[in-house]
Amino acid sequence: MPDSQEYDRRVSASVEEIASAVRGRRLRAVDVVAEALERIGRADPVVCAFLEVWDGEALRRAGDVDARVAAGERLPLAGVPVAVKGPRGLRAAGPLIGAGCVPVGATSVPGPGTPWQTWGLGAHGRTVNPWRADRTPGGSSAGSAVAVAAGLVPLATGSDGAGSVRIPAAWCGVVGLKVTGGRLPSPDRTGLAAPGVLTRTAADAAAWWRVVSGPAGGAGAVPSFPVTATWSPDLGFAVPDPEPVALARAAAGRLADAGVVRLVRPPEPPLLLDPAPAWLALRTPGADPADAHRVRTGNDRRLDALFARTGLLLTPTAPTAPHGHDGPGDVYSTSLTWAFNVSGHPALSVPAGFGGDGCPTGLQLVAPRGREEVLLAVAREAERRGAVG
Template sequence: MSDDWWSVGEALDRIERLDPELCAFIEVWHARAMALAGSVDRRLPLAGLPFAVKGPAGIRSYAARRLVAAGAVPVGSTAVPGPGTYWQTWGRGAHGRTVNPHRADRTPGGSSAGSAVAVAAGMVPLATGSDGAGSVRIPAAWCGVFGLKTTRGLLPSPDRTGLATAGVLTRRVRDARLYLRCVLDGYVEAPRARTPVRATYSPDLGFARTDPAVEAVVRAAVDRLVAAGAVRLDGAPDSSLSLLDPRETWLAVRGGEPPRTAGPEAGSGADARADVCVDVRAENDRRLDAYFARTPLLLTPVTPNRPHGHEGPGPDVYSTALTWAFNLSGHPAASLPAGFTPDGCPVGLQLVAERGADVSLLEIARVAEEALPIVRP
């Protein structure tokens, strides 16, 4: 059990005190949680751990059921975006619009908005999430907590497109490891990462327009990892990674457009768009496979932009630009707090590993976390 967990009663007290301002929760289950906390088997690995679930249906998710079986106690469901939104980068709780705990005038990200805020504000030490385009990593980055998107197919997901996978948000990497240990059948502990871990750093994946302030924070974090001996940047001429912009491909897959193969029979209009999207996905998969065959870790900013205002990011700004490629490819990816911009906005460092290397990725993230103590403004 983690030394800094708190009791279910303490979690409920914090929620009662903080949530009217932060609006992280849709529902809070006071009586049910206290009853379960009083009857839980103390021999279980997560006995008495208070946690939150994402959205109205979160308590029925596979991960939530496994956490409860391990002794954890669900205390409530967290805010997700309301209807009629295009970019899922905000949330609405029972008390109103979900607020970023670091900058009240900014969004916490989404769609796992309330989960990130609940963890960042200390209401719970762990919350479930799901990530179809960055929905765990973006709020983790913008709220200054750790977030993991698992490999596609590692855990059951109701998303038929294959884009959304289960994820978790925690204050420390070690609690994400406990989560994975309890929800993943056949979990095998990874040895401590042999450092330095070979990696490359890309500020833009070859196509994104990254805010210089965000890039400066992430680059400084990468430099600190190198100086601490946690990471060694690969300087070989063929080591860099550049991807094709996956925007149209992600939209096509999410919209349910049928896959097609480009060739002499390619048509025009929607058919041509589908052809191009298949080519982009296949080419990016080829580049990623070649990259991870020689290098175990990829580092990027989580988002190209800072947390935006509550009215949205503005036209042609895609907070998902650096995350959704890995939903299409199925790779595991994590967001680790990297620091703050000069105006007090949290920034996340994205760590991406080979498909199926989730346990190893968490071990690398733990080593990186030790080398990146964050001074919070």
């Protein structure tokens, strides 16, 4: 084992720092992965982030990465431990494995009979928020968010059908990206769910995006700063609690003060129609699609008009603080996120500070379809200038 200072440095190392060290043969992938497995072994009985941990297979894959590096392969994510969402998550991890990532386990998702918007169920029990164990981490990418927030892995995959990456990211204090609908493969026949990632930093999310999106993924021009942005506390229909609105608005203000964005007034009338009828109709077999078509068409028109005059839309990520494990009551945790599953726009949650309960909250950034690189560039610049995180 390394000394404690060196060990702490490795725990907090970024995706690129790990990959660069393994490519340069200053670290072995086997050692990086063994340390991640040790962290998981110590912490997971408490946070319950994992359904399965693949100790032997992960060390074998890490050995393969070291052999590939020694043979001269330049792997962009060499030796980076990754957690994959749920028992089927490995099926979608091919590009990451090809780039040198090492899957270490499958993260928790809601268990049988579990309300989808509350929590996850891991091998050791109910998944807990690492900031406060009596609160949910959000769902359904619960374990992935917790694994990153607790420092067990630097990178975890997710999927987002109504906010399932962004809400856990907000409530666990990490970065969560949902990509443009249809841009990457998804098993969801409704078209609502899109792949995503949870990381500690926007730079780490960008490293994931470069790998999974292929050669054209980062082809868009890096925006010049400040990027124009519209702030909305409620998207015109939601009723969020005052505290997450205030924290997200303060975070948007810090982005503006740092010169990362320039805030412009939202259009009139109210920004969007409530997407709930559309989302529920699309998700429910046999439902009348008329409401879905009406709401989707109306919101697409409004979002097209918005993005014709501004580069980003900023909102709170979630309308409430993390609730207890008994559920959210009558409040939809998804009220500020699922509009962009219906519309397909990419969206990113970044940390926006802490509420009075000691739990994190998030600021949601939404961009035009296919402009993930704008979201990531803005978030990276905000981190560089100390405006988020």
